[in-house]
Amino acid sequence: MKLGYRVVGVDRSPTLAAAASSARPAIPVLLADAAAMPLRDRCADLVVACMSLLDIDDFDGAVSEIGRVLRPGGRLCLAVVHPFMSAQDEDTMHTPSFRFSRPYLEPRRYVDHVERDGLAMTFTSMHRPLTGYVCALAANGMMISALSEGGGGNIPWLLAARADKITR
Numbered sequence: 001m002k003l004g005y006r007v008v009g010v011d012r013s014p015t016l017a018a019a020a021s022s023a024r025p026a027i028p029v030l031l032a033d034a035a036a037m038p039l040r041d042r043c044a045d046l047v048v049a050c051m052s053l054l055d056i057d058d059f060d061g062a063v064s065e066i067g068r069v070l071r072p073g074g075r076l077c078l079a080v081v082h083p084f085m086s087a088q089d090e091d092t093m094h095t096p097s098f099r100f101s102r103p104y105l106e107p108r109r110y111v112d113h114v115e116r117d118g119l120a121m122t123f124t125s126m127h128r129p130l131t132g133y134v135c136a137l138a139a140n141g142m143m144i145s146a147l148s149e150g151g152g153g154n155i156p157w158l159l160a161a162r163a164d165k166i167t168r
């Protein structure tokens with residue numbers, strides 16, 4: 001915002017929308033479903049979806065909305081839990097060893113319990129294979145132009161990608 005950009009947040013949770021809008025610097029936050037954003041077509045240069053696409057019930061609707069609000073040449077930056085991590089059995093997700101009892105290619109809901117700074121959090125998210133993301137983006141006019149995998153341990157837990165809205 002200091003650089004002159006207009007920024008708006010979108011969150012469906014009243015609690016989290018209120019928390020985001022009271023942060024410093026304060027940004028306007030729309031209390032809305034990402035699958036039905038009250039924003040004009042082609043109004044955005046950049047959409048950032050950080051650790052949210054895996055938590056949104058209507059994933060296809062949200063990706064379609066991102067494609068709609070991005071102007072041609074605009075970009076989406078996304079981060080999700082790495083599919084290699086979320087494909088694991090829930091009880092091995094935070095251990096040095098890992099086990100896969102179900103097919104990687106099969107999307108499914110999973111529950112992750114995390115404790116950080118003494119705060120216990122439970123995330124209910126969707127595991128999707130990498131192709132699930134790539135195909136949804138392509139179907140909505142976005143092509144991945146950069147990808148990174150990160151996190152310590154034997155396997156990456158973070159997948160970040162940049163996708164460009166192609167002009168057509």
Ligand SMILES: C[S@@+](CC[C@H](N)C(=O)[O-])C[C@H]1O[C@@H](n2cnc3c(N)ncnc32)[C@H](O)[C@@H]1O
Nearest residue numbers: 011012013016032033034050051052055056057
């Ligand atoms: C794991 S949190 C990530 C929050 C933040 N982006 C971050 O990285 O710390 C996922 C966020 O997605 C929001 N969310 C889930 N479903 C949504 C939906 N259908 N529309 C808009 N936001 C949604 C949740 O309320 C929550 O704020």
